[in-house]
Amino acid sequence: MSRSIKDLFVKGIIYLATGITLSVLLFIIGFIFVQGIGLVNWDFLTRDFNEKVGYAFTEAKDVPLSIDEEKLNDINSLDNRYETALEGPIYIENIGAAISKVAYKNHSTEREQIVVTYLEKDSSLQSAIDSTGVEIKIGPDYMLQSINGKDFTDLSLDEVAETIAAQSGELKIKIVQPGGGIKSNIITTLYMVLLSLLVALPVGIFGAIYLTEYAKPGKLVNIIRFAAESLAGIPSIIFGLFGMAFFVVALNFQISLISGSLTVAVILLPVIIRSTEEALKTVPMAFREGSLALGATKLQTIFKVVLPCAVPGIATAVLLSIGRVVGESAALLLTAGTVAQIPGTLFSPGSTLTVQAYYVAKEEGNIELACAVGIVIIVIVIVLNILSRITSDKLDVFNKK
Incomplete structure (x- = not known):
């Protein structure tokens, strides 16, 4: 009888130790997934950690908006990890894209930026090139800082939209590729x-x-x-x-x-x-x-x-x-x-x-x-x-x- 009790006691210790081990492992993995899973997406995996600043060259081309204004306002292409919409969006025909003003937070810094939130498939931004002639696939979340030397700093969203709409011919746009990726x-x-x-x-x-x-x-x-x-x-x-x-x-x-x-x-x-x-x-x-x-x-x-x-x-x-x-x-x-x-x-x-x-x-x-x-x-x-x-x-x- 004493041997049976001893065996049960040892077996109980073994089961307890196994349970504690599995519980600790599951807790650690669960904590990591609960804390971080909301940040894992395709952009997180394919972007660089730091922002990249450069110039995009393209031609102004009028592209009518193919969706109604209500649907445009409902589009949320902003990366929720880093941006909060402040104004917009406003659609601009000569670049075939909609822009918004956002509070852009990248790591420890936060500032207001003009961000692309929607692009038509025929947008001239889709076929832009950099200074070396390499094609740049500008997409939602890309930031615009100037066009043909006209800086957007301290301008309202409406003023930025008017500045862009007034441009024609060749466009030289200062862009910032968002960071935050690994x-x-x-x-x-x-x-x-x-x-x-x-x-x-x-x-x-x-x-x-x-x-x-x-x-x-x-x-x-x-x-x-x-x-x-x-x-x-x-x-x-x-x-x-x-x-x-x-x-x-x-x-x-x-x-x-x-x-x-x-x-x-x-x-x-x-x-x-x-x-x-x-x-x-x-x-x-x-x-x-x-x-x-x-x-x-x-x-x-x-x-x-x-x-x-x-x-x-x-x-x-x-x-x-x-x-x-x-x-x-x-x-x-x-x-x-x-x-x-x-x-x-x-x-x-x-x-x-x-x-x-x-x-x-x-x-x-x-x-x-x-x-x-x-x-x-x-x-x-x-x-x-x-x-x-x-x-x-x-x-x-x-x-x-």
Whole structure:
């Protein structure tokens, strides 16, 4: 009887611990989604974080309004995260678009702006080009600041509409592409994942092969394994300090994508080495002996027999590495920077999603925006993990055939 009570008690503790774990995870994910889901939309994913100011060149062309005024007034194309309508809209035929005056809030600043709220499909703004001749797809939420040198500052909406309507021929319009998006952060994160894995995977796998297949058991191997395990537990800020001192300063790579990628690759090495080593150990020794008995060399046995059988374990190392790269922030703050831009070269700075979430939460106090970035991080990790798992399963099936 006492044994049954003891078993029930232990089982209850197990169920309680499981329930607490699941509850905490669901609460964290639920909090992030509740706080940030309202900010996640297509514009959020495809816009840059900062505004872009430039000039659009087009020809004035009268385009009649194809909808009635009541429907025009009902159109709400404004991005609710950043704008509040103050006046308008007013439709202007010679640009085929409606404009409104709004209180535009971008991050921590707020000011009045003239914003495009509706465009006809034949609007001349739809075929505008920039100063280099590249086509600009001006759309709702784009801000207009001047036309043919006539500035809109301190003008009422009616005065702006009259100024635009009085223009003819070639139009030179100063526009502002709205910010508030994370496109550059998404691309930088994917770059970071790809580059760091390209460096860390070969080095880590070859290191694991040496420890498993070539190294003789002894103090040296034990020291290497102990060092790898110890490095896996060191806080990433230590690696960040190393990366800043070595890659940024000593090698003069500056704060850049390549400095961040190499630093993260160093962080990943212990995880990849230990995971791959354990995967190689699971391959039965009989497989090696059979391959060698058939005349294969040691190297052929490793690459044609042992490694293919260890693919599921290596895939686990890749999955862990992807999550570590996407979730890294401390080391990248010191080596890759916080500039919200798509790195033009390997030596350009960039900000990953995790770094951007830290920045908007710490510097701007915008918890909702940080949670929105967190939602995107969660989705990217899930998608990359699924793709990695599918790839490893296909390779595993191929190897079995």
